[in-house]
Amino acid sequence: MIFNNKKCTSLTLGILLASTSFTLPVSALAQPEPPSAKNGRWNLADLYPSLADWQQALKDVSTQIDGLDAYQDTLTQSPEALATALDAIRAVEKATNRVQVYSSLQADEDLRNGEAQSRQGRAQQIMANFQSAIGYLRPALIQMDRDTLSNWLSNAKLEDHHRFLENVIREAPHTLSKQTESALAALGPVMSHETPYSLLTNSDIEWPTLVIDGESVRLDAAGYSHWRESKDRDVRQRVFDAYWPAWQQYTSTLGSLLNAQVQQHVTEAKLRHYDSALAASLSGNDIPTAVYQQLIDSTNAHLDTLHRYLKLRQRILGVDQLHYYDIYPPLVELDRTFDLDGARQMTREATQPLGPHYAKLLERATGSAWTSAYPSQGKRSGAYMNGSAYDVHPYVLMNFNGSYGDVSTYAHEWGHGIHSMLTKENQPYPTSDYSIFTAEVASTTNEQLLVDRMIRQAKTPQEKLFYIGQALEAIRGTYFRQAQFAEFELAIHQAAESGEQLSGDRLTQMYGKILRQYYGVAQGVTDIDKADYAEWAYIPHFYYDFYVYQYATSITAAQVFAHGLVQDPDVWRDRYLNVLSQGGAESGYQLLKDAGVDLATPEPYDQLIHDMDQLLDDAEMILNKTST
Numbered sequence: 001m002i003f004n005n006k007k008c009t010s011l012t013l014g015i016l017l018a019s020t021s022f023t024l025p026v027s028a029l030a031q032p033e034p035p036s037a038k039n040g041r042w043n044l045a046d047l048y049p050s051l052a053d054w055q056q057a058l059k060d061v062s063t064q065i066d067g068l069d070a071y072q073d074t075l076t077q078s079p080e081a082l083a084t085a086l087d088a089i090r091a092v093e094k095a096t097n098r099v100q101v102y103s104s105l106q107a108d109e110d111l112r113n114g115e116a117q118s119r120q121g122r123a124q125q126i127m128a129n130f131q132s133a134i135g136y137l138r139p140a141l142i143q144m145d146r147d148t149l150s151n152w153l154s155n156a157k158l159e160d161h162h163r164f165l166e167n168v169i170r171e172a173p174h175t176l177s178k179q180t181e182s183a184l185a186a187l188g189p190v191m192s193h194e195t196p197y198s199l200l201t202n203s204d205i206e207w208p209t210l211v212i213d214g215e216s217v218r219l220d221a222a223g224y225s226h227w228r229e230s231k232d233r234d235v236r237q238r239v240f241d242a243y244w245p246a247w248q249q250y251t252s253t254l255g256s257l258l259n260a261q262v263q264q265h266v267t268e269a270k271l272r273h274y275d276s277a278l279a280a281s282l283s284g285n286d287i288p289t290a291v292y293q294q295l296i297d298s299t300n301a302h303l304d305t306l307h308r309y310l311k312l313r314q315r316i317l318g319v320d321q322l323h324y325y326d327i328y329p330p331l332v333e334l335d336r337t338f339d340l341d342g343a344r345q346m347t348r349e350a351t352q353p354l355g356p357h358y359a360k361l362l363e364r365a366t367g368s369a370w371t372s373a374y375p376s377q378g379k380r381s382g383a384y385m386n387g388s389a390y391d392v393h394p395y396v397l398m399n400f401n402g403s404y405g406d407v408s409t410y411a412h413e414w415g416h417g418i419h420s421m422l423t424k425e426n427q428p429y430p431t432s433d434y435s436i437f438t439a440e441v442a443s444t445t446n447e448q449l450l451v452d453r454m455i456r457q458a459k460t461p462q463e464k465l466f467y468i469g470q471a472l473e474a475i476r477g478t479y480f481r482q483a484q485f486a487e488f489e490l491a492i493h494q495a496a497e498s499g500e501q502l503s504g505d506r507l508t509q510m511y512g513k514i515l516r517q518y519y520g521v522a523q524g525v526t527d528i529d530k531a532d533y534a535e536w537a538y539i540p541h542f543y544y545d546f547y548v549y550q551y552a553t554s555i556t557a558a559q560v561f562a563h564g565l566v567q568d569p570d571v572w573r574d575r576y577l578n579v580l581s582q583g584g585a586e587s588g589y590q591l592l593k594d595a596g597v598d599l600a601t602p603e604p605y606d607q608l609i610h611d612m613d614q615l616l617d618d619a620e621m622i623l624n625k626t627s628t
Contacts, residue, residue, distance in 0.1 A: 037344075037366065037368055037369055037370075037371065040371060040372065040373030040374045040400065041369060041372060041373075042105070042369055042370055042371055042372045042396075042397075043369035043370075044102060044105055044106060044395075046392050046393065047098060047101060047102040047105075047389055047392055054099065054102050054103070054119075057095070057098070057099050058099050058122065058123065058126065060095070061095050061096050061099050061126055061130075062126060062129070064091075064092045065092060065096070065126070065129050065130050066133070068088065068089060068092060068130075068134060069133065069136075071084070071085035071088060071089070072136045075136075075137070075141070076140055076141065076143075076144050079152040079155035079157060079158055080155075080157055082141075082152065082158065082161075083157035083158050083161070085137075086158070086160075086161045086164070086430075087160075089134055089137065090160075090161075090429055090430050092130065094390050094391070096126055096127055096130050097127075097388040097389060097390065098388075098389045098390075098391065098392070099123050099126060100123040100126070100127055100388070101386055101388050101389040101392075101395070102123075102389075103116070103119045103120040103122070103123040104120055104123070104386065105372075105386060105395055105397070106119070106120075107119065107120040108372075109372065109376075109378075109379060110376075110377070110378035110379060111378050111379070112377075112378040113378070128186065132185045132186045135178060135179075135181040135182030135183075135185050135186075136178045136181075136182070138168055138171075138175045138181060139176070139178040139181055141165070141168050142172045142175050146169065146172070149165065149168075149169060150169065153166070160428040160429075160430045160431065163430070163431050163584065163585055163586070164430060167286065170286070171284075173273055174272040174273055174274060174280070174283065175272070176271065176272065180271075184268070193257045193258070193260050193261040193264075193543060194261075194540065194543040194544070196257060197254065197257050197258075197540065197543060198540065200250070200254070201221070201254075202221075205246065205250060206246075207220040207223070207246060208242040208243065208246050210227075210238055210239065210242055212227065212230075212235055212238075219239060219243050219246070221538070222381065224243050227239045228240070228325065228329075229328045229329050229330070230329065231329060231333070233319070233325075233326070236325040236328075236329065237323070237325050239325070240324065240325040240529070240531075240532065241529075241531075244529070244531040244534050244535070245531050245534075247535075247537045247538060248508075248534045250537065251504030251507070251508055251534055251537055252503070252505075253504070254537040255502060255503050255504025255505070255506070255507050255508075255537075256503075256504070258492075258502065258507065258536075258542055258543070259496075259501060259502040259503070259507075261542070261543050262277075262492055262493055262496045262502060263496055263501075265277040265280070265281070265493060265496075265545050266493060266497050268280065269281075276289075276493070276494075276497060277493045277496075277545075277546070278490060278493060278546055281545050281546035285435040285436075285437055285587065285588060285589075286587035286588075286589065286590070287435075287437060287589045288589060290600040291549075291589060291599045291600045292486065292490070292546070292549055294599065294600050294601065294602065295483055295486060295549055295553060295599070295605070296483060296486065296490070297602075298602050298605035298606070299479070299483040299484075299487075300517075302605070302606075302609045303480075303517070303518060305609050305612055305613055306476065306480050306519075306520075307520040307523065307525045308616055309472055309475075309476060309612070309616060310322055310519065310520065310525050310526055311525065312331075312472075312616060312619060312620065313326065313327070313331060314326070315623065316331045316332070316469075316623070317329070317331075321524075321527055322525065322526045322527070323527050323528070323529075324519065324526060324527070324528045324532050327476075327526075330466070330469060330470075330473075331465070331466070331468075331472070331473070331619075332462060332465045332466040332469050334404060334462075334463065334466040337402040337403070338402055338403070338404060338406065338407050339402065340373055340374075340400055340410075342407070343406065343407040343410040343411075344367075344410070346407055346411070346450065346453075347362065347366065347407070347410055347411040347414060347446065347450065348362055348363065349453065350411065350446070350449045350450040350452075350453045351411075351449055353449065353565040353569045353573065354565065354573060354576070354577065355569075355577070357577075358422075358577065361418050361421050361422070362414060362418055365393070365394065365414060365417050365418065366414060368393075370393055370395055370396060370417070371395070371396045371397075371398070372395070372396070372398070373398055373410075374399070374400055375399040375400075375401065379397075379399065380397065381399060382397075382398075382399070383396070383397060383398035383399065383409050383412075383413055384396070384413065385397075385413045385414075385416035385417050385420070385443075387416065387417065387419075387420030388433075390429050393421070394416070394417035394420045394421065396410075396413040396414060396417055398410065398413060404454075404466075404467075404470065405470075407450070408447050408450060408451070408470070411446040411447055411449075411450045412443040412444065412446055412447050413443065414446065415442045415444070415445060415446035416439060416442055416443045418442070419434065419438075419439060419442035419443075419580045420432075422577065422580045423580065423581065423582075423583035423584075424583075425581070426581040426583070427581075427582070427583040427584070431583050431584045431585040432584060433583070433584045434582075434583045434584045434588065435584065435588045436547070436550050437550050437554075437589065437592075438579060438580075438588040438591060438592065439554075440550055440551060440554030440555075440558075441554045441557045441558050441561070441579070441592070442580055443554075444478070444554050444555050444557075444558035445558040445561050445562050445565075445576070447558070448471075448474075448555075448558050448559060448561075448562035449562050449565065449566075451467055451474070452471075452562060452566065454467040454470075455467045455468060455471065461622045461625065461626055464618075464622060465619060465623075468615050468618055468622075471615055472612065472616070474555070475555065475608065475612050475615075478551050478552065478554075478555040479551075479552045479555050479556065479608065480518060480552075482548045482549065482551040482552040483549070483552040484514055484515070484518045485541060485542070485548040486548055486549035488510065488511055488514050488536065488542075489542055489546060489548065489549075490546075491510055491514070492507065493546075495510070504537075507536055507537075508533045508534055508536065509533075510536075511533055511535065511536035512528075512530065512533035515528060515533060515535070516528060553599050555608070556597075556599065556604045556605055556608045557597045557599065557604060559604075559607065559608045559611055560596070560597050560604050560607055561576050561595075561597070563607070563611065564576075564596075575595040575596060578591075578595065579591045579592060579595050
């Protein structure tokens, strides 16, 4: 997961609906050590030495935002005047981001801290004020003569803003009047239905309880994520039988919320004169809609490989009929735990193909107090990297509990972190904000390098099968599952664009159809209870406006890069590091295409599936040998 200037979500596919609380031993709480890499605590003093310094910065930023209106009348007088205005705007944006990063990280340390939550709210409002204050910018530029603005791009003082101005020219037909742009910016926080969704699913739903192993357990999102992986099949079935009917009780309300969010996407796309909500969403990052359609087409063309994996899962689990509640337990157990030092070392070793400079940055990052590693009471669940404080360094939050998945998460998040560090080394602030389209490639490539290394170094067939299972499940969860979500998201937006209002029942019907298709219900591969069709209501990603497809494209590109880095590192290292170093200087799609990965064509997806088939061959070979 990466947090830049927008809300993003985790590539780790456990949906972060609940803030699970953990308790450290009393001794650990009584005498806290100073922040360090060793004890897994981050040092926010690198952002601001004290809370008083942050409060002063908040006041300063507020004053600076008020002053941005002064550039409105001089903005288009000359290229020099435009450069002065854009330099000032970017400087205020950079300061605003830093204020927001501090408040966000501090709030996530303990979600029970009301004062910290309040400070985060103030910082978010400041960001909204900034967006509203510069609402005049794009309309003023668009009103200029197009040739004049294009000619200004050659002015040296506008060099850092070249990409922004190119995008302005490209997006000109879709930019509205100054008043409308300012109004939409100001309305942004209240037009999102993610917050009421989150409140309902985290606070208001009465989650069922089950007695498991003699103890009563609550099946909220965290409980469900844990117990769906149980080795006991009866427990898994009971969990599904209790959990999804709980969601079904609220599908009318949740359907109304998602319908409103989708209608908002569709309405704004029409206001901005886009052909579709999909085109509007992808246009911001300059991604062709052909990428989205190719993803869906290629995924559907390769569902037989997904079904092959599901049959392998059925074989390993030893069940006559695979059910949807059999999807989540690991294929093979590994009797090994990992510590943070081990995760740090394994990540460094796995990324050696990326060369000495990458290794130096990674050593600095993972050896510094930049990671909040361990779970604690009130801490936000899940994991993310926040690299929005341009003049400081990235921060990573995670909840390390000693599993291989935690090691993979560590490698994933610091893939994001080194991406930010490379970008800031090579790009000025205006082109440092890379898109999620390339961000998740940086993190997933690290995951892939790690699991490939673990497979190669496995000492026993059982250990090798465990890591093969991890790699296969990553492809199922990050490629097929996210493509499935992407297909559903496209379908519900197309339904809204044709004038349909989406009820909870209609959303359940549409999701169930796609779910059956992907999991081979008609072919007898998987049996899915109709109550499970309510799963669409569980996915917060659908409120993010065509976001999830980037997980699937990212693991596809990452597989190509990881393969190349092992087979021909001298060639692929330069290609890959150039993508990371370019940040937001070019479209993420174009950066990947120039590096040899064109996601608007079938080839990268075909290679991913070829590699998946190879993993399946290896797994079946191990099983055949051990069964004779």
